[in-house]
Amino acid sequence: MAGTIQYRKPFSFKKGYSKLIPSGAVSTQLVRMPWQVPVQKPGVLRKVLISNPVGLAGTLAIWDQDLSNTTPPTAGSAGAALLPLGFGLSVLSGSANQTTVYTADQLPEIPFYSGMSSQSTQPGVTVAFEVEYI
Amino acid sequence: MSTTSNKEIITKINTSNALSPPSSGLVTRLNRLVFEPMVMPGQYVRIQQGKNAEIFQLSRLDVPEPLPPVRINLASFTSTLAALTDTGSPQSKGPTKLTSLDMPNYTLAQYRFVGLDEGILYELFQPASVAFMENKDGSIPFSYDTTMEFYLNGLWSMLPEAYVYQDSTTISCKITNMDMFGTTPYARLLAFGFKYPLVQIPDNEIRFDEDTGQVFREFMNPRTQAKKIQQIHPMTVSVGRGNRR
DSSP, X not given: OTTSOOOOOTTOEEEEXXXXXXXXXXXXXXXXXXXXXXXXXXXXXXXXXXXXXSSSOEEEEEEEOOTTOSSSOOBOOSSSOSEEEEEOOOOXXXXXXXXXXXXXGGSOOOOBXXXXXXXXXXXXXXXXXXXXXX | OOOXXXXXXXXXXXXXXXXXXXXXXXXXXXXXXXXXXXXXXXXXXXXXXXXXXXXXXXXXXXXXXXXXXXXXXXXXXSSOBOOOOSSSOOOOEEEEEOGGGOOOTTEEEEEEEEEOSTTEEEEEESSTTSBSSEETTEEOOEXXXXXXXXXXXXXXXXXXXXXXXXXXXXXXXXXXXXXXXXXXXXXEEEEEEEEEEOEEOOGGGEEEETTTOOEEEEEEOTTTOOEEXXXXXXXXXXXXXXXXX
16 A cells, blocks of 8 residues: 555564754754664664745755764765655745655665764754654 | 372472472463463462472362453653663663562462563563573563564464562563663553462472372362372462572
8 A cells, every 4th residue: 555554574663753953054863773782773764754834845864873972883974865855845825834745665765773864955844754663 | 099108209399309490481381372371270380489389279169360451651751761872781770560460369470561662671570680581691671572573463472471479479670761862751561461369289288209200189088088199280380580599
């Protein structure tokens, strides 16, 4: 069925998070991966909702980095994101924000080992997302 | 059936070495695919704690009773579970005594456990300082992902199992957050199973054949007043390792 994930990976679990990205120029930690013992599970994005209150389209760049610890290796960067997700224009008239949704079948299964770090080309974007720890 | 003339080979049960203690995590014929009572009316059970063991019977006039799921939150809003640290020394909580799983006098409970909240590691202890399920490296934690996988697939025999006798063998549980990003006020453990109201068999009625490993019960026939010996097949369950080590 389009837009849903039928089966989780065995022995995995999912958690949901929400994060406001206040500035377009500063890296924001969406979530840290549990890379330390006794857990050591990478995460995969299974669903992303990007809510854009600004009247311009933009891109959300996500890469693999724990911004508060340099021990785990990093992959990608703000300029060379592992996962660039475009989001649409907001509706200027009226109060409704534009929300762009990416579901499991639209997201590549890229494992994040250290953390999900992000930058948005538009400030004030709220990202709500589901991570499956595999 | 043999009589007391067999006394030369049937010695009084010696719980320190005659019957070897069970391992900490029971994977026996008790762990059936379908979760059903392991002792039925009239059957015997041997409850072992460390070197000590006693034999009980589920009376023919009693029945095992289902224990509906009990939810225990091991964190709270005022005492949240800290996030997993970078240092490799997790800020765990507990072990906390799970007194809500205790039983009344002469009652044995059989529980199976499911981790209810995602991202929590649970470790069981019985008694409080002795890991209940462990390998050479130490305690083996379980979690939502490792228990729910079996629960949802109907493989209930693979769920962690523990026994509690009265309120003297309380289980304790330690929790650790698997999330490095935030604290949580919820770390819930689900326990369900059966309880068995038991009658204790006096030690002087139990005989053990050291050659064959068979267990007998010697009792007085209430009608004829004659002594009789009956072979019994007690199921051994562990309620903690106590002073075994």
